[in-house]
Amino acid sequence: MAKLTDSLGKIPGGLMVIPLLAGAFLNTVDRMYLTPVQRFLRVIGAPSETREVIIGPEESFRELWENQVVSETTLAETGERVLEIASFRFLNLGTFSTALASPGILTLIAMFLFCVGAQMDFHVGKRSLKKGLVITLAKLGAAMVVAYLIAKISGSMYHGFLGLSAMAVIAAMENGNGGMYVALTGEYGNRSDVGAISVVSLNDGPFFTLLALGMMGEVFPIAAFLAVLLPMGLGFTLAQIDPKIRQFTAPGEKLTIPFFAFALGTAMNLGTFLQMEVLGAGLFLALCTIVVTGGAAVLALRLFREESPMAGICEASTAGNATQTPVAVAGVMAAGVETGIVSPEKAAIYQDLVLDATAQISISVITTAIILPFVVIWYDKKLRAKGIDPRKEIP
Numbered sequence: 339m340a341k342l343t344d345s346l347g348k349i350p351g352g353l354m355v356i357p358l359l360a361g362a363f364l365n366t367v368d369r370m371y372l373t374p375v376q377r378f379l380r381v382i383g384a385p386s387e388t389r390e391v392i393i394g395p396e397e398s399f400r401e402l403w404e405n406q407v408v409s410e411t412t413l414a415e416t417g418e419r420v421l422e423i424a425s426f427r428f429l430n431l432g433t434f435s436t437a438l439a440s441p442g443i444l445t446l447i448a449m450f451l452f453c454v455g456a457q458m459d460f461h462v463g464k465r466s467l468k469k470g471l472v473i474t475l476a477k478l479g480a481a482m483v484v485a486y487l488i489a490k491i492s493g494s495m496y497h498g499f500l501g502l503s504a505m506a507v508i509a510a511m512e513n514g515n516g517g518m519y520v521a522l523t524g525e526y527g528n529r530s531d532v533g534a535i536s537v538v539s540l541n542d543g544p545f546f547t548l549l550a551l552g553m554m555g556e557v558f559p560i561a562a563f564l565a566v567l568l569p570m571g572l573g574f575t576l577a578q579i580d581p582k583i584r585q586f587t588a589p590g591e592k593l594t595i596p597f598f599a600f601a602l603g604t605a606m607n608l609g610t611f612l613q614m615e616v617l618g619a620g621l622f623l624a625l626c627t628i629v630v631t632g633g634a635a636v637l638a639l640r641l642f643r644e645e646s647p648m649a650g651i652c653e654a655s656t657a658g659n660a661t662q663t664p665v666a667v668a669g670v671m672a673a674g675v676e677t678g679i680v681s682p683e684k685a686a687i688y689q690d691l692v693l694d695a696t697a698q699i700s701i702s703v704i705t706t707a708i709i710l711p712f713v714v715i716w717y718d719k720k721l722r723a724k725g726i727d728p729r730k731e732i733p
Contacts (some may be wrong), residue, residue, distance in 0.1 A: 340437065341551070345493035350716050351593065353595050353599075353658060354595050354596065354599045354658030354659070354661060354700070354703060355599070355658070355700060355703065355704055356596075357378075357595075357596040357597070357599040357600040357603065358599040358600065358602055358603040358606075358661065358696075359603060359608070359611075360600060360604040361439070361599070361601065361602065361603020361604040361605075361606070361711065362604070362606040362607065362608045362610070362611070363603075364428065364429065364603075364604060365429060365603065365604045365605065365607065366607050366608045366609070367605060367676045368429050369427070369607070370425045371389075371425050371426075371427075371460065374427065375426070375428075376426055379426035379427075379428070380406075380426055384426045384427075384430070384431055385426075385430055385431070385432055386406070386424040386425060386426055387423070387424075387425055387426075387427065387430055388408050388422045388423065388424060388425070389423055389425050390420055390421065390422055390423075391420075391421045391423050391640060392418050392419070392420055392421075393418065393419050393421065394417075394419075395412075395416075395417035395418060395419070395596075397641070406423055406424040406425075407421050407422070407423060407424075407674060408422040408423065408424055409422045409716055410422075417653060424546065429604055431587060438597070438600070438601065439600075439601055439604040439605075443598055443601045443602060443605075443662070443665055444665070444666070444669055445664065446594050446598035446601060447543075447594075447598055447662045447665075447666055448569045449569050449590060449594050449661070450543075450590070450591070450594040450595065450598060450659065451542075451543050451566070451567075451569040451573070452569040452570065452571045452572060452573040452587065452590075452593065453573060453587040453588070453590035453591045453593075454539060454542045454543060454570060454573065454591055455569065455571060455572065455573030455574040455577070456569030456573035456574060456576065456577040456583055456584050456587040456588075457536075457539060457573075457577070457584060457587070457588060457591060458536055458540070458570075458574050458577070458646045459536050459577075459584075460537060461722050464494055465530040465533075466529075466530045466531075466532075466533030466534045466536065466537070467534075467537055468642065469530055469531065469533075469534040469537075469639065469644065469649050470533075470534035470535070470536060470537020470538050470540075471537055471636045472522050472535075472635070472638045472642050472644075472650060473534060473538055473638070473650055473653050474537060474538055474540055474541055474640055475638070475641070476631070476635040476637070476638035476639075476650070477511070477512050477514065477541065477631045477634065477635055477653060477654075478508075478541065478546055478550060479511045479631075479634065480630045480631045480634035480635075481508045481510075481511035481512040481550065481631065482508060482550045482553065482554065482640040483630075484507055484508040484511060484626050484630055485504040485508050485511075485550070486504075486554060488502055488504070488507060489504050489554075495554070495556075496691060497689055500615055500618050500619040500621075500622055501615045501616070501694060501698075502619050502622070502623070502698065503694075503695055504551060504554060504692075505547065505551060505664060505667055505688070505691060505695055505697035506623070506691070506698050507623065507626070508546075508547045508550045508551065508577075508592070509544070509547045509629045509660050509663035509667075509695070509699055510623040510624075510656045510660055510699045510702045510703075511623065511626060511630070511631050511647040511656070512541050512546050512547065512550070512626060512631070512661065513514075513541050513542065513543075513546075513547075513656065513657045514538060514541060514631075514653040514654070514656070514657055515653050515656065515657040515658065515703075515706070515707065516535055516538065516539055516542065516656040516657065517540060518590075518652075518655050518707065518710065518711075519535055519652050519653050519655070519704070520535050522652040522710070522711065522714050523535075523648070523649055523652045524716075526648055526652070526714055526718045526726055526728055526729065527553055527646075527648045527729065528646070528648075528728065528729055528730060529650060530694050531646075531648060531649040531652070534649055541657075541690055542657065542659060543566065543570060543659070543662075543663070543666075544566055544590060544662070544663040544666035544667055545567055546671075547667060548566060548667060550672060551667070553709055557674070557679055557680065558670055558671075558674060558679070558680070561673075561677070562701050564616055565670070565673070566666065566670065571721070573587065593629060595658055598662055599658070600660060602662065602696055603609070603660060603720060605692070605693065606693050606696065607693075610693055610694065611653060611697050611699045611700070611701070613697075616694055616697045616698055616701070617701060619698045619701075620697065620699070620700065620701020620702050620705065621663065621701060621702075621705060623656065623698060623699065623701070623702035624656065624701070624702040624705035624706045624709070627654055627655065627702060627706050628654045628655070628706055628709060628710060628713060629654075630653050631653070632650060632654030632713070633655070634650075635647070635648075635649070635650025635651070635653055635654065636651060638648040638650065645726055646721060646726050646727070646728040646730075648714075648717065648718070648721065648728035650715050651710075652714060654709065655703075655706040655710050656699060656702040656703045656705070656706045656711060657703070657717045658703050660699050660703065661696050661699050661700055661703065662704075663691060663698070663699070664688075664691060664692045664695040664696050664699070665692050667688060668685070668688045668691070670690050671684060671685040671689070672685050672689070673686040
């Protein structure tokens with residue numbers, strides 16, 4: 339029987355997608371308030387929460403929680419009764435169990451950003467540095483163009499074509515899968531292509547998405563930008579002082595992903611992924627990520643006189659860690675409310691976007707992970723037909 343980790347590795351984006359779906363499944367079942375589950379949790383003394391149940395004027399309330407009615411109100415207009423019922427959830431057990439769910443998301447993301455920052459290095463070859471900067475800026479620019487066009491055509495930055503928000507578009511398109519990039523450039527690219535990962539890794543996390551949204555007119559407090567950048571900056575600085583910190587934190591770059599993915603999932607309903615609008619939006623994001631960001635990166639490398647632009651195609655994916663960007667951006671907006679820079683209404687809009695945007699990005703993660711390797715193989719054959727060997731380091 340295959341080991342669980344090996345099985346996850348065979349699933350595109352499995353390290354992120356499976357924990358995310360597991361969290362969503364648990365939350366979906368939890369909110370069904372099944373009678374056996376409610377009875378068990380009440381017997382073991384789990385903390386309760388209240389929920390509303392509306393019943394008709396003549397209808398009797400004969401559920402398990404009949405003796406757990408907290409309050410009852412009769413609606414004058416319809417005569418219906420609104421009952422507040424004491425209910426129980428696994429995700430509300432408290433202490434460590436609850437902390438591992440959605441309340442722990444921001445802490446886990448901060449750990450991830452610290453570990454990512456620690457993997458960055460000053461000692462990057464000149465050519466790798468050049469390729470990394472060109473690819474990163476081209477990918478970000480392409481994402482902003484697509485987000486701007488969707489917002490312009492639909493007249494909304496928040497509910498555009500297929501329900502896409504500018505936040506979801508930019509987060510999915512600008513954040514590439516570093517592991518896939520290294521694997522693909524390692525097989526189909528040259529040394530400087532692989533080395534560019536040190537710079538390309540800058541697009542990990544929500545910072546570039548916040549920067550792009552700011553350039554598109556959204557207002558964020560400067561402190562919020564620094565708050566996002568600080569964990570990465572701290573990890574980077576400490577790793578330069580002591581290279582052993584880079585080795586120590588390297589496992590954390592992947593280790594935190596399933597944990598914050600699970601935490602994200604516990605705030606979602608499985609039904610979200612089955613909505614045609616969400617599914618269609620995710621597939622559209624994947625197509626734009628491969629075609630538009632890949633094409634932009636290839637063109638940019640060509641403009642900077644790189645004979646083999648293979649690295650640009652290898653970065654045309656959506657990273658699993660991009661799923662944490664919507665909740666991070668919403669958190670920044672909430673922080674902006676406290677300083678008076680962001681209105682409560684604007685913060686509420688971003689909070690409402692989190693679940694759909696996370697699902698849309700997740701679908702893009704899976705789709706690009708499946709399709710991109712075939713695109714790279716096709717492009718490798720195309721370059722070779724032109725007499726260009728992408729594996730050869732050309733001076």
